Amino acid sequence: MNLLLQPYVRPQDQGKDDFIVFLAKNFDLKKAIQNSGSIDKPELEEFLESHPDGKAKLWALGNSTKNKTIFSRMNPGDLVLFHGKRVIYGYGIISAKMYWPNNRSFWSAGKDLPYVYSLQTFIEIPEGSRVASETLKQLFQDIDQHSPFYIDLEDSGIRQSDIIRHLQVTPPYVSESKATTSTRGTAHPPVLGERFKDRKSIWKAFGGQWQQGIVTFPGEKIVNAFSDENGPYPDFKDPETGVIEYRGQGLRGEQKLILGNKLLEDARVQGKPVRYWHRPSGGTWIFESWVVVADRTQIIEDDTDLNSVQRILWFLVPIPSLNVSEWPVEVSQSTTIELPEILIEKPRKTKDLLIDYAAISALLELESAGKTVTATPRTQYKRRKEARDLVIARSQNKCEYDKCTGMPPDVNRQGKAILQVDHIHALAAGGLDVPSNMIALCPNCHSAKTFGLHSEKMTKRFKIIVERIEKSLL
Numbered sequence: 408m409n410l411l412l413q414p415y416v417r418p419q420d421q422g423k424d425d426f427i428v429f430l431a432k433n434f435d436l437k438k439a440i441q442n443s444g445s446i447d448k449p450e451l452e453e454f455l456e457s458h459p460d461g462k463a464k465l466w467a468l469g470n471s472t473k474n475k476t477i478f479s480r481m482n483p484g485d486l487v488l489f490h491g492k493r494v495i496y497g498y499g500i501i502s503a504k505m506y507w508p509n510n511r512s513f514w515s516a517g518k519d520l521p522y523v524y525s526l527q528t529f530i531e532i533p534e535g536s537r538v539a540s541e542t543l544k545q546l547f548q549d550i551d552q553h554s555p556f557y558i559d560l561e562d563s564g565i566r567q568s569d570i571i572r573h574l575q576v577t578p579p580y581v582s583e584s585k586a587t588t589s590t591r592g593t594a595h596p597p598v599l600g601e602r603f604k605d606r607k608s609i610w611k612a613f614g615g616q617w618q619q620g621i622v623t624f625p626g627e628k629i630v631n632a633f634s635d636e637n638g639p640y641p642d643f644k645d646p647e648t649g650v651i652e653y654r655g656q657g658l659r660g661e662q663k664l665i666l667g668n669k670l671l672e673d674a675r676v677q678g679k680p681v682r683y684w685h686r687p688s689g690g691t692w693i694f695e696s697w698v699v700v701a702d703r704t705q706i707i708e709d710d711t712d713l714n715s716v717q718r719i720l721w722f723l724v725p726i727p728s729l730n731v732s733e734w735p736v737e738v739s740q741s742t743t744i745e746l747p748e749i750l751i752e753k754p755r756k757t758k759d760l761l762i763d764y765a766a767i768s769a770l771l772e773l774e775s776a777g778k779t780v781t782a783t784p785r786t787q788y789k790r791r792k793e794a795r796d797l798v799i800a801r802s803q804n805k806c807e808y809d810k811c812t813g814m815p816p817d818v819n820r821q822g823k824a825i826l827q828v829d830h831i832h833a834l835a836a837g838g839l840d841v842p843s844n845m846i847a848l849c850p851n852c853h854s855a856k857t858f859g860l861h862s863e864k865m866t867k868r869f870k871i872i873v874e875r876i877e878k879s880l881l
Contacts, residue, residue: 409485412556437461449507457502464529467520477557478522486567490540502527603692621656621667630670630681636688641820655719658711662719675700698723722788760800764880768842795828802847814849827853831869
């Protein structure tokens with residue numbers, strides 16, 4: 408058995424996309440050849456043996472030398488993966504091949520593609536379940552991502568089933584033991600509060616793949632957002648509002664509105680609910696809540712290569728169910744915010760926040776005056792993050808309580824001190840969401856203020872401390 412990696416780029420006009428046009432439906436090749444008036448006609452014996460009605464899903468190669476070589480080596484039963492823009496779009500098993508020269512008029516793009524394959528099986532992978540073609544390098548070190556690439560699987564010692572399983576592009580894989588297990592599939596979708604041991608267990612139940620953080624399950628359009636407390640993305644859940652600040656997809660380099668990020672953006676624009684999955688440290692995965700994507704902004708963080716890059720931060724607001732009538736009024740009646748694809752203004756770094764502390768703090772104070780929960784999502788959620796970031800910058804990586812008995816010796820995943828921002832006077836009691844009413848505390852001091860016997864005395868002390876610090880900055 409052999410493997411072929413076939414690259415292609417989808418054009419903007421999908422009507423001109425030969426691969427999807429001919430792969431996505433059974434094309435009547437026998438009739439097309441009869442009506443073509445072409446002198447050069449292919450031998451159809453092998454084709455008709457596999458497709459007696461003359462109809463099949465088709466794919467073809469051009470006249471380059473490399474393509475000719477590949478065509479001669481690929482045979483019925485071989486596997487083809489179609490990829491472009493760094494993801495696998497689909498895959499198929501070859502059932503027949505034929506040579507049909509001078510068939511330019513047959514293809515909508517007007518190209519002469521004489522080396523024609525038919526596919527017995529073709530599966531187009533749903534957008535949210537597509538995996539990066541780069542992951543193939545875990546199996547094959549020297550693959551070429553930019554031109555058709557042939558691999559002799561017999562020589563490599565890797566089976567077709569190994570490849571499909573590795574890519575997780577098939578329906579759920581359940582044959583790890585001799586016993587066969589039927590899968591639930593999307594006819595029985597996840598139940599709110601349902602728990603799973605790991606991502607592989609979720610995959611077995613619903614299909615797709617288990618690596619990406621933002622996916623859809625095969626057969627449905629609902630987006631799933633996964634957040635692992637021990638994972639590489641430092642997501643944050645506001646303990647007072649429940650709003651989740653969720654990092655976009657992309658561990659290296661600046662994030663863009665593609666792949667999983669595009670799925671979340673579409674859900675935001677369309678107001679579609681998203682499943683939010685969470686795994687606490689040392690715990691199991693749980694379908695924790697339905698959420699709506701209320702807003703997004705940009706942040707600057709270090710990627711996995713320790714380069715300072717731009718990331719997308721999504722604001723996910725929990726909702727009780729899919730029933731809009733049960734949603735909070737400020738969510739159900741909020742309007743969709745029109746946002747540019749890439750925000751023009753770059754986020755400010757910590758040192759810039761300190762330099763501009765007075766101006767930013769004054770703006771936040773002004774915006775908070777008279778604001779209620781009916782404020783637009785962008786005013787409400789984004790402002791809360793900006794205020795918290797300003798307080799963390801003000802703390803200069805230390806607990807701001809002058810009687811702190813000791814910071815945790817460890818650091819967070821960004822190599823910074825473990826700090827929590829607390830409202831001195833709680834929002835529920837009328838306190839404002841502004842830096843002058845916020846203090847950065849280590850977990851010990853935060854717990855003492857929340858549960859301790861002397862919390863009232865600490866609250867008064869916090870107000871004095873923040874006034875003193877702000878006086879020096881303002």
